[in-house]
Amino acid sequence: MRIDVVTLFPEFVLQAAALGVVGRAQERGLLAVAAWNPRDFAGDAWRTVDERPYGGGPGMLMLIDPLRATLAAARAAAEAPAHVVYLGPQGARLTQRRVAQLARRPRLLLLCGRYEGVDERLLAAEVDEELSIGDYVLSGGELAAAVVIDAVGRLQEGALNHADSAAQDSFSDGLLDCPHYTRPERHALGVVPEVLLSGDHAAIRRWRRQQSLGRTWLRRPDLLAQVELDATDRRLLDEFRREQLAALR
Numbered sequence: 001m002r003i004d005v006v007t008l009f010p011e012f013v014l015q016a017a018a019l020g021v022v023g024r025a026q027e028r029g030l031l032a033v034a035a036w037n038p039r040d041f042a043g044d045a046w047r048t049v050d051e052r053p054y055g056g057g058p059g060m061l062m063l064i065d066p067l068r069a070t071l072a073a074a075r076a077a078a079e080a081p082a083h084v085v086y087l088g089p090q091g092a093r094l095t096q097r098r099v100a101q102l103a104r105r106p107r108l109l110l111l112c113g114r115y116e117g118v119d120e121r122l123l124a125a126e127v128d129e130e131l132s133i134g135d136y137v138l139s140g141g142e143l144a145a146a147v148v149i150d151a152v153g154r155l156q157e158g159a160l161n162h163a164d165s166a167a168q169d170s171f172s173d174g175l176l177d178c179p180h181y182t183r184p185e186r187h188a189l190g191v192v193p194e195v196l197l198s199g200d201h202a203a204i205r206r207w208r209r210q211q212s213l214g215r216t217w218l219r220r221p222d223l224l225a226q227v228e229l230d231a232t233d234r235r236l237l238d239e240f241r242r243e244q245l246a247a248l249r
């Protein structure tokens with residue numbers, strides 16, 4: 001997969017994409033990330049990319065033409081048609097489901113706004129969708145673009161060392177992940193749940209599923225409400241709830 005990013009801070013985005021799992025995905029040739037700076041496509045000697053908004057008000061807006069020229073250059077850098085995403089707080093909220101859909105595309109073009117935003121006509125003409133990473137305002141789209149690159153990059157086939165570790169992530173089945181433990185078995189901070197040491201794989205699977213259901217119930221009831229539970233899941237969750245209530249008494 002190829003991801004092009006239009007940003008006033010190319011170093012930031014490229015650095016973020018060079019580390020960890022996503023950096024390794026690039027080294028393995030599973031992902032290519034390129035950055036394009038609108039200042040390089042500005043029409044004047046001052047490399048102007050912003051202007052005051054019509055109608056007044058605070059802040060500056062990104063100009064149409066430097067962005068348009070940058071997008072055109074980025075599009076032309078590879079043959080596959082690019083799905084263009086503008087990162088902004090007014091977009092649809094990014095979810096793991098959306099990430100998985102984006103990860104299947106051959107090519108993304110991420111547009112990062114700065115200042116108060118981008119001229120609306122550019123967005124209407126060039127952008128396929130707007131995405132937000134949460135209900136808060138960042139000073140630019142770069143952090144959000146880094147989030148998209150990370151979440152999408154780690155899902156590229158072969159990026160993770162354990163083929164099934166993405167399937168077990170929080171949210172991949174609509175639920176939060178179960179708790180995890182490693183050595184030592186006994187520590188001043190507590191002991192590892194006995195079932196994980198039992199070697200009984202069916203019991204371990206059952207415990208993990210129950211913890212996953214229970215955690216989602218405790219921490220994100222909004223997620224649980226959207227998941228269809230079968231009879232086994234409902235039994236596991238009922239048992240978890242009873243144990244929680246018993247512990248409170």
Ligand code: ADE
Nearest residue numbers: 087088089132133138144
């Ligand atoms: N740019 C500014 N705020 C943002 C947000 N919450 N998500 C994505 N891009 C943004």
